[in-house]
Amino acid sequence: MIAAVLALAASALEPALERGREMFARGANVTAIVANGGAGVPVSGLACASCHAENGRGRSEAGVDAPDVTWATLAKPYDVTRADGRTRRPYTAPLLIRAVTMGIDSAGNALTPAMPRYQLTIADAKALVAFLQRADAASEPGVSDEAIEVAVIGNAETPGETRLFQRRIAWRRESDRDPLAIVARSEASGLAAIAARAAPALIELDGPPPARFPDEGDAFLLDADGVTRALALLELAQRDGAAVAVDAPEEIVAAVRERAAIAPTSTAIIYAGPLAHAPKASTLYLVDADPAEVLANAARFAGSVVYLARPARRPAAAPLLVEALRAAGRDVTRARLSAEIRRLLEYGEHQRSERAVQILQLDAEKRRFVIVTPWLRR
Numbered sequence: 001m002i003a004a005v006l007a008l009a010a011s012a013l014e015p016a017l018e019r020g021r022e023m024f025a026r027g028a029n030v031t032a033i034v035a036n037g038g039a040g041v042p043v044s045g046l047a048c049a050s051c052h053a054e055n056g057r058g059r060s061e062a063g064v065d066a067p068d069v070t071w072a073t074l075a076k077p078y079d080v081t082r083a084d085g086r087t088r089r090p091y092t093a094p095l096l097i098r099a100v101t102m103g104i105d106s107a108g109n110a111l112t113p114a115m116p117r118y119q120l121t122i123a124d125a126k127a128l129v130a131f132l133q134r135a136d137a138a139s140e141p142g143v144s145d146e147a148i149e150v151a152v153i154g155n156a157e158t159p160g161e162t163r164l165f166q167r168r169i170a171w172r173r174e175s176d177r178d179p180l181a182i183v184a185r186s187e188a189s190g191l192a193a194i195a196a197r198a199a200p201a202l203i204e205l206d207g208p209p210p211a212r213f214p215d216e217g218d219a220f221l222l223d224a225d226g227v228t229r230a231l232a233l234l235e236l237a238q239r240d241g242a243a244v245a246v247d248a249p250e251e252i253v254a255a256v257r258e259r260a261a262i263a264p265t266s267t268a269i270i271y272a273g274p275l276a277h278a279p280k281a282s283t284l285y286l287v288d289a290d291p292a293e294v295l296a297n298a299a300r301f302a303g304s305v306v307y308l309a310r311p312a313r314r315p316a317a318a319p320l321l322v323e324a325l326r327a328a329g330r331d332v333t334r335a336r337l338s339a340e341i342r343r344l345l346e347y348g349e350h351q352r353s354e355r356a357v358q359i360l361q362l363d364a365e366k367r368r369f370v371i372v373t374p375w376l377r378r
């Protein structure tokens with residue numbers, strides 16, 4: 001909270017941060033041009049906090065909607081669509097300075113005249129940005145000087161006690177407190193609600209994705225995705241010379257079509273969907289079936305050849321999270337942690353394993369699976 005920073009202000013903040021705080025909280029020694037009919041009127045001492053609230057999270061008052069201007073929100077690494085439909089890009093420090101001085105948002109839209117245009121020296125502008133960034137770091141729920149609290153949902157394994165930068169990583173069962181991040185397995189009751197408070201989320205899947213997968217943009221599914229699995233199955237079908245039909249969501253159909261001709265009807269079908277609706281086919285390639293469920297329904301598939309793509313359950317969420325925390329550094333924030341997780345998944349050694357798929361064949365009679373391919377790295 002900015003209130004917490006206020007308490008530290010006198011002793012702990014560097015001079016530039018202290019100057020930023022004065023501008024934000026008290027409007028000290030700043031002049032803003034405020035719309036007054038057509039003409040702009042200079043007003044001094046107009047604090048950001050008087051509209052955007054002490055904690056920067058924004059408020060609605062007298063018909064004026066002052067948005068959340070905490071750094072975590074401004075710098076979110078994806079497009080934000082505002083309630084009024086306007087979209088914008090993530091803010092950077094120069095874009096924030098442009099918004100405050102010229103009233104232009106990160107996407108180049110003019111802000112309404114309700115947002116004053118500030119006349120700031122370069123040093124003051126930098127101090128204001130530095131303060132907003134730091135205030136945010138200080139307000140990260142789940143992060144204290146002693147511990148970083150991580151919530152665990154479902155049956156995810158935790159690595160026991162870990163220490164980073166003299167802090168303890170505290171692995172807690174799903175808690176009411178705001179943790180910095182969550183590690184989840186698919187049995188994720190209330191996952192979306194918790195992820196909203198605690199993004200980024202790392203999700204390891206034991207089965208199909210949870211119905212309410214958090215859409216905050218900072219949730220990471222640690223699982224070979226459906227397209228990757230479907231393409232592994234397609235390779236198998238091509239090896240067997242089968243012309244396949246596809247009964248799956250559009251993104252999978254499109255990915256298959258890019259690699260191969262799709263037969264309008266065929267006895268070999270690549271299928272993604274609820275097992276209960278699986279079509280009858282002589283060869284069935286199941287993209288997202290849960291092996292246990294397939295075994296339980298083995299009788300249903302008598303007479304069919306059934307393959308399924310099993311995703312690698314690597315990387316495990318907890319070690320990945322620790323690595324990302326380490327990379328995010330001492331002043332970890334949600335935005336920084338998200339960026340590090342994304343980087344590890346895209347460029348790190350986790351990337352290959354994230355996409356590994358193994359293909360199993362159902363032996364319906366003996367009610368077991370036979371491994372058809374080794375782990376295929378894609």
Ligand code: HEC
Pocket residue numbers: 023024046047048049050051052064065066067068069088096099100105106110111112113114115116118128
């Ligand atoms: C008199 C009220 C008021 C004051 C004072 C004020 N703002 Fe604003 N601010 C607004 C309103 C209202 C908007 C929304 C404008 C719009 O949506 O077009 C806004 C928008 C913004 C935005 C754009 C956010 C986005 O989502 O694109 C930023 C950044 C911002 N303000 C920062 C500041 C800072 C920093 C200060 C202090 C230096 C400040 N504001 C002072 C009312 C105010």
